[in-house]
Amino acid sequence: MxxxxxLVVTRPEGLYCPPGDxxxxxxxxxxxxxxxxxxxxxxxxxxxxxxxAEAGLHVxxxxxxxxxxxxxxxxxxITHNGVRISFHPAGHVLGSAQIRLEHAGRTWVVSGDYKTxxxxxxxxxxxxxxxxxxxxxxxxxxxxxxxxxxxxxDSMNAWWAANAAAGRASIVYAYSFGKAQRVLSGxxxxxxxxxxxxxxxxxxxxxxxxxxxxxxTRSVLDATPEELRRCLVVAPPSAxxxxxxxxxxxxxxxxxxxxxxxxxxxxxxxxxxxFILSDHADWPGLLEAIEASGAPRVIVTHGYVEPLVRYLAExxxxxxxxxxxxxxxxxxxxxxxxxxxAEPA
Amino acid sequence: xxxFAALFSALDSTTSTKKKTDALLAYFRRAQxxxxxxxxxxxxxxxxxxxxxxxxxxxxxxxxxxxPEWLFDESYDVVxxxxxxxxxxxxxxxxxxxxxxxVWIEERLLALRGRTPEAVSAALKxxxxxxxxxxxxxxxxxxxxxxxxxxxxxxxxxxLAEASGVDAKLLAQRLMGYTDKQHVPDAARYALLVDPxxxxxxxxxxxxxxxxxxxxxxAPVESLGVRADWQVEWKWDGxxxxxxxxxxxxxxxxxxxxxxxxxxxxxxxxxxxxxxxCVLDGEIVVWRxxxxxxFAELQKRIGRKTVTRKLLAETPVAFLAYDLLEIAGEDWRxxxxxxxRERLEAVVAEAAADGLQLSPLVDAPDWPALAALRExxxxxxxxxxxxxxxxxxxxxxxxxxxxxxxxxxIDPYSVDAVLVYAQSGHGRRANLYTDYTxxxxxxxxxxxxxxxRLVPFAKAYSGLTDEEMRxxxxxxxxxxxxxxxxxxxxxxxxxxxxxFEGIQASSRHKxxxxxxxxxxxxxxxxxxxxxxxSLQALRDFIAESAALRQPG
Numbered sequence: 023m024x025x026x027x028x029l030v031v032t033r034p035e036g037l038y039c040p041p042g043d044x045x046x047x048x049x050x051x052x053x054x055x056x057x058x059x060x061x062x063x064x065x066x067x068x069x070x071x072x073x074x075a076e077a078g079l080h081v082x083x084x085x086x087x088x089x090x091x092x093x094x095x096x097x098x099x100i101t102h103n104g105v106r107i108s109f110h111p112a113g114h115v116l117g118s119a120q121i122r123l124e125h126a127g128r129t130w131v132v133s134g135d136y137k138t139x140x141x142x143x144x145x146x147x148x149x150x151x152x153x154x155x156x157x158x159x160x161x162x163x164x165x166x167x168x169x170x171x172x173x174x175x176d177s178m179n180a181w182w183a184a185n186a187a188a189g190r191a192s193i194v195y196a197y198s199f200g201k202a203q204r205v206l207s208g209x210x211x212x213x214x215x216x217x218x219x220x221x222x223x224x225x226x227x228x229x230x231x232x233x234x235x236x237x238x239t240r241s242v243l244d245a246t247p248e249e250l251r252r253c254l255v256v257a258p259p260s261a262x263x264x265x266x267x268x269x270x271x272x273x274x275x276x277x278x279x280x281x282x283x284x285x286x287x288x289x290x291x292x293x294x295x296x297f298i299l300s301d302h303a304d305w306p307g308l309l310e311a312i313e314a315s316g317a318p319r320v321i322v323t324h325g326y327v328e329p330l331v332r333y334l335a336e337x338x339x340x341x342x343x344x345x346x347x348x349x350x351x352x353x354x355x356x357x358x359x360x361x362x363x364a365e366p367a
Numbered sequence: 368x369x370x371f372a373a374l375f376s377a378l379d380s381t382t383s384t385k386k387k388t389d390a391l392l393a394y395f396r397r398a399q400x401x402x403x404x405x406x407x408x409x410x411x412x413x414x415x416x417x418x419x420x421x422x423x424x425x426x427x428x429x430x431x432x433x434x435p436e437w438l439f440d441e442s443y444d445v446v447x448x449x450x451x452x453x454x455x456x457x458x459x460x461x462x463x464x465x466x467x468x469x470v471w472i473e474e475r476l477l478a479l480r481g482r483t484p485e486a487v488s489a490a491l492k493x494x495x496x497x498x499x500x501x502x503x504x505x506x507x508x509x510x511x512x513x514x515x516x517x518x519x520x521x522x523x524x525x526x527l528a529e530a531s532g533v534d535a536k537l538l539a540q541r542l543m544g545y546t547d548k549q550h551v552p553d554a555a556r557y558a559l560l561v562d563p564x565x566x567x568x569x570x571x572x573x574x575x576x577x578x579x580x581x582x583x584x585x586a587p588v589e590s591l592g593v594r595a596d597w598q599v600e601w602k603w604d605g606x607x608x609x610x611x612x613x614x615x616x617x618x619x620x621x622x623x624x625x626x627x628x629x630x631x632x633x634x635x636x637x638x639x640x641x642x643x644x645c646v647l648d649g650e651i652v653v654w655r656x657x658x659x660x661x662f663a664e665l666q667k668r669i670g671r672k673t674v675t676r677k678l679l680a681e682t683p684v685a686f687l688a689y690d691l692l693e694i695a696g697e698d699w700r701x702x703x704x705x706x707x708r709e710r711l712e713a714v715v716a717e718a719a720a721d722g723l724q725l726s727p728l729v730d731a732p733d734w735p736a737l738a739a740l741r742e743x744x745x746x747x748x749x750x751x752x753x754x755x756x757x758x759x760x761x762x763x764x765x766x767x768x769x770x771x772x773x774x775x776x777i778d779p780y781s782v783d784a785v786l787v788y789a790q791s792g793h794g795r796r797a798n799l800y801t802d803y804t805x806x807x808x809x810x811x812x813x814x815x816x817x818x819x820r821l822v823p824f825a826k827a828y829s830g831l832t833d834e835e836m837r838x839x840x841x842x843x844x845x846x847x848x849x850x851x852x853x854x855x856x857x858x859x860x861x862x863x864x865x866x867f868e869g870i871q872a873s874s875r876h877k878x879x880x881x882x883x884x885x886x887x888x889x890x891x892x893x894x895x896x897x898x899x900x901s902l903q904a905l906r907d908f909i910a911e912s913a914a915l916r917q918p919g
Contacts, residue, residue: 164434165442165455285379285451285504286798290833294381329441336435 029130042105049347058134059118063349075109078117080228112136113147115200138307142207149314159325160302175208186252191270211237219257324348391526402468404557413546417512427488450507531561573618575609577763581772599729601749605652613644637720646693654685689726700761751776779866782900802828809902824878830887862891
């Protein structure tokens with residue numbers, strides 16, 4: 023390995039491509055930023071120019087407003103300072119991409135966040151062959167294994183139907199960008215009306231404008247008292263225990279996140295149900311993606327970095343780590359308070 | 368098993384009393400007696416002895432998961448619970464089966480005892496491969512002897528009473544001793560328990576009565592009214608127990624319903640001097656030189672399988688009696704406290720045995736005098752006062768309807784200490800740093816041979832709200848210096864006010880002191896680390912209490 027020839031290195035501002043002179047998901051303002059997806063820890067304000075996957079243009083706009091933003095369709099390439107850049111579906115949320123960089127015969131892929139399982143609200147993950155694969159590790163331990171998505175949706179719908187029959191609302195707390203729309207996509211709208219919190223509605227609009235089909239939803243203000251007693255509500259985690267949530271009276275609540283696999287996390291969250299639904303790859307998914315990349319060298323970012331690095335090394339790969347400032351969108355601590363439209367009068 | 372696993376999940380996932388009661392009711396109404404017998408046993412706190420050593424559980428799970436030991440350990444550190452780690456680390460079962468709970472326990476789990484490690488390991492892998500994660504978790508908890516469920520005994524009782532139609536008080540009495548290790552639950556025993564027509568006298572065998580429990584006094588003591596309406600005793604720091612003499616046999620039961628026969632020969636030796644039948648309530652303490660000794664002395668006797676003659680001589684134990692529940696075949700619990708006390712005094716005087724002492728009454732004439740006397744609690748090695756309504760009856764559990772016992776405890780010692788190590792918690796606190804080690808200052812900044820430094824002296828994990836825990840967890844992650852497995856050392860930045868009940872010099876601790884029941888009283892985000900307390904302040908506490916203990 024020759025660090026001089028590495029296509030991606032870390033700098034105080036973020037992940038940097040020396041020959042291309044641009045950054046990927048930087049956490050400090052830079053002139054040129056390539057964005058893997060629009061979660062707040064990967065997409066920050068203040069960069070000079072933004073480049074992202076075309077599928078994510080609407081969601082990126084809804085997060086950062088009017089900036090100098092360009093979209094590139096999945097699989098199409100542009101060349102910048104001699105580095106060939108292309109975006110490939112990461113299956114994490116709408117518009118999420120792995121970024122492929124090719125320069126002087128070397129190919130590197132930055133995964134951003136990804137999952138290998140199905141999701142009706144975004145293009146599925148596509149493995150990309152490369153020499154060096156930079157992977158996340160949010161759930162990088164063998165205890166994290168996800169059940170088939172449909173099983174989770176079935177139990178969520180059954181829980182909703184039972185609540186509706188008992189005359190109480192069902193509130194699902196889910197990260198307002200990505201997880202909320204995935205939850206919506208799995209609901210059986212035949213059970214009852216679906217209400218969304220303002221913070222979720224803003225992102226739903228961006229999804230619908232991008233051509234993603236979501237079931238019809240309404241604001242809490244447009245629901246009759248009778249509907250409120252049998253509706254399903256999708257709200258950001260910050261709504262838990264708020265005055266906004268209290269208007270549903272005697273409701274049952276649930277939290278949708280990969281962390282709900284852990285009993286401690288489930289109990290701390292203090293909800294009636296925890297649905298194990300993650301937008302990140304589980305342990306088998308991570309290993310499968312790494313294998314499919316064919317990369318002899320893997321660099322691990324945010325999550326359970328050390329165990330994954332060691333495990334890959336023991337399997338004969340050249341493995342290392344990048345320290346980044348990416349957070350954990352499955353853990354609600356990090357979600358910013360909902361924007362103004364979240365609290366209708 | 369699936370039904371019991373579902374019940375466990377329901378109890379585990381809610382804090383609502385109503386939802387817990389509903390889940391229990393639904394279970395008891397549906398369950399077969401052979402299964403309900405075991406479910407009740409576990410819910411009431413019964414624990415079969417560990418059937419498989421932890422090391423073997425771990426190695427079998429590692430092999431079944433096909434991962435290296437270090438990776439299993441990393442996972443365990445994050446999950447914080449062995450059974451839960453095993454439940455998730457194994458590949459999903461190809462298909463699950465549902466056997467009744469009693470079959471799992473009697474034919475599979477208990478049958479593991481005494482088999483070779485290879486046979487046990489093979490059996491475990493087979494069992495795990497037939498269960499979903501929830502079932503695996505439960506089975507592994509039961510095998511490892513660490514099953515616990517967040518439901519109060521009273522709640523289980525109420526639900527069972529409603530499901531069976533047996534009066535809750537009678538049921539409480541029939542249930543005493545149900546979880547004792549010497550009995551194995553079965554359908555017949557359960558059927559007898561929940562039979563509304565059964566005439567079986569609950570006190571026939573050596574069964575204790577439900578213990579009457581005290582409430583902490585929060586209001587000013589004057590609010591209790593006239594001093595003369597209350598019987599006042601010191602609050603002893605020992606092991607609460609019931610001493611039962613019936614049909615020329617004797618039983619000593621702890622509040623945790625463990626049979627303690629044989630553990631305290633001094634108490635066994637005086638059984639025969641008691642009237643028969645007779646039931647006394649009291650405290651097991653170390654009694655030397657005509658007085659109660661600190662709990663630390665009693666600790667030397669706890670957990671010893673064999674009690675040496677030397678230990679017996681150094682730490683003689685007595686039953687310090689404070690109530691009488693049954694005598695001459697009559698249940699006295701419905702008589703007023705003062706009457707029970709009078710009779711108790713007569714019984715103790717007549718027995719005239721070293722192993723039986725009477726908890727003396729405190730006769731300070733009014734509340735202010737009592738308050739003054741209470742300040743001596745530490746020097747006397749007690750925790751404060753017990754205030755018992757003179758006209759009150761002996762209730763069951765934490766009730767107040769027929770009489771009340773108040774515990775009027777002294778305020779704890781407190782010091783400002785610095786957080787230096789943190790470890791992740793278990794269960795509800797898994798994946799969060801919640802167990803802390805605290806240090807105080809020692810040495811002198813100007814002395815090169817004895818520089819000013821932080822000396823760890825206590826561990827604490829209780830006293831914080833969930834929100835405070837999250838804040839401290841965040842601080843720990845931000846200030847981590849090094850990780851050793853589940854433990855992190857941190858840059859000292861956070862001062863916490865620690866409270867504790869007792870303090871003693873100790874040669875076993877590096878700091879030279881040992882504190883009892885340390886807990887966090889308050890986070891002192893505002894206080895600079897340099898201003899935390901010193902080891903000298905702790906040594907002064909020891910000196911003070913020693914001075915108070917001098918006669919005169």
